[in-house]
Amino acid sequence: MKQEIKGKLTIIAGPMFSGKTEELIRLATRLKIGNKKIIVFKPQIDSRYDKNKICSHSGSMIECVLIKDPIDILTFLESSKEIEYIAIDEIQFLNNVIIDVVSFLIGKGYNVIASGLDMNFRGEPFGPMPELLCMAENVFKLTAVCNECGKDAAYTQRIVFDKPASYDDPIILVGAKEHYEARCREHHVVPGKKYSKKLSLKEGSIL
Ligand SMILES: [Zn+2]
Incomplete structure (x- = not known):
């Protein structure tokens, strides 16, 4: 065959x-x-x-x-x-x-x-x-280079009106002043992003 x-x-x-x-x-x-x-x-x-x-x-x-x-x-x-x-x-x-x-x-x-x-x-x-x-x-x-600290950047940061875009911001924002930056894990900010479970090291367990 x-x-x-x-x-x-x-x-x-x-x-x-x-x-x-x-x-x-x-x-x-x-x-x-x-x-x-x-x-x-x-x-x-x-x-x-x-x-x-x-x-x-x-x-x-x-x-x-x-x-x-x-x-x-x-x-x-x-x-x-x-x-x-x-x-x-x-x-x-x-x-x-x-x-x-x-x-x-x-x-x-x-x-x-x-x-x-x-x-x-x-x-x-x-x-x-x-x-x-x-x-x-x-x-x-x-990886890229973090805009904030110069370390290796694996994330893409969306900036709308000079502030980090929120998790729920629409992908298309008509008329918005926006741009993207490369960021490391520490400096990648997404207001409104939640974990599927509430995690805590203090409690020593997944709540
Ligand atoms: Zn950084």
């Missing part, structure tokens, strides 16, 4: 400003230099920069195909049979169908490299990232 060739999944995860996209571009560029057939996809949400190019904060860029739905990847591949590697930037913005799509592609022998925010501004898992991180053969977890 012919042995089925399987690909591998590599995930680059971390907060904003940790260089995830730059790392994705670096890996994709290396593969191109090695004459590997690679295609780069990106969800059509972020229009910060050039439409058909992925740009990192440091300015490096690569051409990409914008997709609205994970299924668009399969549609694209139907007409591009020679592709061996698939890179996906900002994968956290795709819906959970991407988990099945990635699993299917790996089973078909494609190698998939994806970058994404592992946590939202609340410090909670972002979209399909938990499943993708579990499935991956290789995980690169990058």
Whole structure:
């Protein structure tokens, strides 16, 4: 029986400003230099920069195909049979169908490299990232630099009107002056965030 060739999944995860996209571009560029057939996809949400190019904060860029739905990847591949590697930037913005799509592609022998925010501004898992991180053969977890203390930052801090955004603040705040920063665990602040249980070391038990 012919042995089925399987690909591998590599995930680059971390907060904003940790260089995830730059790392994705670096890996994709290396593969191109090695004459590997690679295609780069990106969800059509972020229009910060050039439409058909992925740009990192440091300015490096690569051409990409914008997709609205994970299924668009399969549609694209139907007409591009020679592709061996698939890179996906900002994968956290795709819906959970991407988990099945990635699993299917790996089973078909494609190698998939994806970058994404592992946590939202609340410090909670972002979209399909938990499943993708579990499935991956290789995980690169990058850190940024904390805006407050300069230590390694694994969290993304949302700031609205110069104050930390509350847990229940809507994701879209029309007209709000807001921005994001990288923060370490100590300086990541989410007013209104509660644990599912009231924890106390003093009591020595979970209440
Ligand atoms: Zn800090």
